[in-house]
Amino acid sequence: MTTATPSPPLADPTSRDERAALASRIRLSCMRISRRVRFESSSTIAPHQFSVLCRLSDQPHTPRELADIERVSAPTMTRTVAGLVEAGWVSRADDPDDGRQVILSLTQGGERLVHETRQAREGWVAQRMEGLTDDEIEVLRHAAVLLERIANE
Amino acid sequence: MTTATPSPPLADPTSRDERAALASRIRLSCMRISRRVRFESSSTIAPHQFSVLCRLSDQPHTPRELADIERVSAPTMTRTVAGLVEAGWVSRADDPDDGRQVILSLTQGGERLVHETRQAREGWVAQRMEGLTDDEIEVLRHAAVLLERIANE
DNA sequence: TATTGTTATACTCTATAACTATA
DNA sequence: TATAGTTATAGAGTATAACAATA
Numbered sequence: 001m002t003t004a005t006p007s008p009p010l011a012d013p014t015s016r017d018e019r020a021a022l023a024s025r026i027r028l029s030c031m032r033i034s035r036r037v038r039f040e041s042s043s044t045i046a047p048h049q050f051s052v053l054c055r056l057s058d059q060p061h062t063p064r065e066l067a068d069i070e071r072v073s074a075p076t077m078t079r080t081v082a083g084l085v086e087a088g089w090v091s092r093a094d095d096p097d098d099g100r101q102v103i104l105s106l107t108q109g110g111e112r113l114v115h116e117t118r119q120a121r122e123g124w125v126a127q128r129m130e131g132l133t134d135d136e137i138e139v140l141r142h143a144a145v146l147l148e149r150i151a152n153e
Numbered sequence: 154m155t156t157a158t159p160s161p162p163l164a165d166p167t168s169r170d171e172r173a174a175l176a177s178r179i180r181l182s183c184m185r186i187s188r189r190v191r192f193e194s195s196s197t198i199a200p201h202q203f204s205v206l207c208r209l210s211d212q213p214h215t216p217r218e219l220a221d222i223e224r225v226s227a228p229t230m231t232r233t234v235a236g237l238v239e240a241g242w243v244s245r246a247d248d249p250d251d252g253r254q255v256i257l258s259l260t261q262g263g264e265r266l267v268h269e270t271r272q273a274r275e276g277w278v279a280q281r282m283e284g285l286t287d288d289e290i291e292v293l294r295h296a297a298v299l300l301e302r303i304a305n306e
Numbered sequence: 307t308a309t310t311g312t313t314a315t316a317c318t319c320t321a322t323a324a325c326t327a328t329a
Numbered sequence: 330t331a332t333a334g335t336t337a338t339a340g341a342g343t344a345t346a347a348c349a350a351t352a
Contacts, residue, residue, distance in 0.1 A: 014290045022294055023279035024271075027190060029300035034187035036304065037180060048319075064333060073321055078335060080319085100328045100333040118177075126176035128303040136299055137167045141175055143296030146289055147182035150281040151189065201342075217310060229343055231312060236341095253310040253351045 030147075033125070041120040043113075048072075050117060052080055053089060053106065057114045060105040062095070089113055183300075186278070194273040196266075201225075203270060205233055206242060206259065210267045213258040215248070242266055 014022075038047065045053075052066055061069070067077035081104060084090040089110035095101035106114065129137070167175075191200065198206070205219055214222070220230035234257060237243040242263035248254035259267070282290070 014287055019282060019290065020275060020279050022290065022297060023282055024275045025297040025301065026282075026293060027186070027274055027278045029297065029304045030183040030186040031190065032304040033180070033183040033300065037184065046319090062333075063335095072319090074334065075322085075336080076320055098329075098333085102334075121180055122173060122177045125180045125303065126173050128306045129172060129176055129179075132299065134167055137172065137175065139292065139295045140179060140299055142292045143300075144175060144178045144182065146285065146293055146296075147186065148178065150278065151182045151185035153281045199342090215310080216312095225342090226344055227311065228313080228345085232342075251310085251352075255311075 026147075026150075037121050037124050041117065041124045043117040043120060045113065045117070048080060049084060050114075052077075052084060053110055053114050056090060056104060056106045057111060060103050062101050062103060064101075066104070084110070179300075179303075190274050190277050194270065194277045196270040196273060198266065198270070201233060202237060203267075205230075205237060206263055206267050209243060209257060209259045210264060213256050215254050215256060217254075219257070237263070 043050065048070070051070060055061060055066060055069055063077045063081055064074065066081070067074045070077065072080075081090060081092075085092060089107055090104050091107050093103045093105065095103050129140070132140070196203065201223070204223060208214060208219060208222055216230045216234055217227065219234070220227050223230065225233075234243060234245075238245060242260055243257050244260050246256045246258065248256050282293070285293070
């Protein structure tokens with residue numbers, strides 16, 4: 001596309017290879033941070049269970065909705081939800097308008113668990129950011145916008 | 154620690170809360186990017202299998218070493234390795250010095266799979282970086298160093 | 307006796323198929 | 330007839346316990 005650009009840029013324009021190398025570094029860092037946060041921010045709860053609790057912390061959902069969101073089958077979600085209810089983190093309520101449906105919400109204990117787990121995870125990153133200078137924090141502040149764009153695009 | 158600092162800084166010094174909020178954004182972005190890369194960079198292979206292939210792409214290992222590295226039990230690694238051997242991605246060789254041990258290496262097909270999967274994953278990120286300006290790339294270049302520090306600390 | 311690797315067995319998460327109740 | 334949810338059943342990944350071969 002830019003092949004026909006008349007004046008060649010003077011300051012190093014990031015080449016295709018350089019961008020690819022940078023993409024590789026960004027990906028590796030993100031995956032490693034993600035992995036370490038999951039493994040090292042304790043929380044005894046299983047990943048698929050916690051993921052459901054996070055969805056319910058936004059708003060109540062039916063099992064069908066959760067199954068679609070989490071990309072699992074309905075029977076799998078039935079089982080997952082049963083475990084969360086038994087553990088006291090999720091409560092069930094009949095839908096007043098549709099007798100087939102069930103409405104799932106977080107209990108107080110469930111909300112507390114989500115809050116505490118999120119705090120622990122943020123703490124893991126925050127702790128490793130403590131050694132950074134204000135300039136470096138500024139770099140991360142700008143980078144956060146870009147990472148969010150990449151994550152959500 | 155810095156409570157006794159005599160002259161209050163004029164330009165915004167990142168407060169504790171601001172750093173915590175930034176840590177939260179960084180964590181969320183990294184976990185979402187990691188998740189999407191795993192889900193959307195196809196590769197039919199299961200995560201635990203691919204993880205083992207990556208270890209073997211660095212150097213050969215015994216099942217015992219792989220079990221320790223991957224934090225799974227020896228029988229689980231026996232099963233995982235059996236699947237990888239059956240799929241033609243890993244080959245077994247007797248250790249000449251210790252009759253109890255087995256040395257596992259990648260086959261050519263295994264190396265190809267690792268290479269292709271890594272390329273697909275990098276491509277996912279690279280594609281979403283295409284819209285960035287050179288200035289934004291520069292921000293990410295600086296941020297990559299910091300993310301790597303956080304990931305490996 | 308300790309270590310490597312495997313086999314035996316059981317539990318959990320996952321899926322598809324079949325069933326019940328409601329719309 | 331279609332949809333929400335559950336139950337029945339099976340396959341894959343995981344673990345612990347028990348075993349064989351080697352150090």
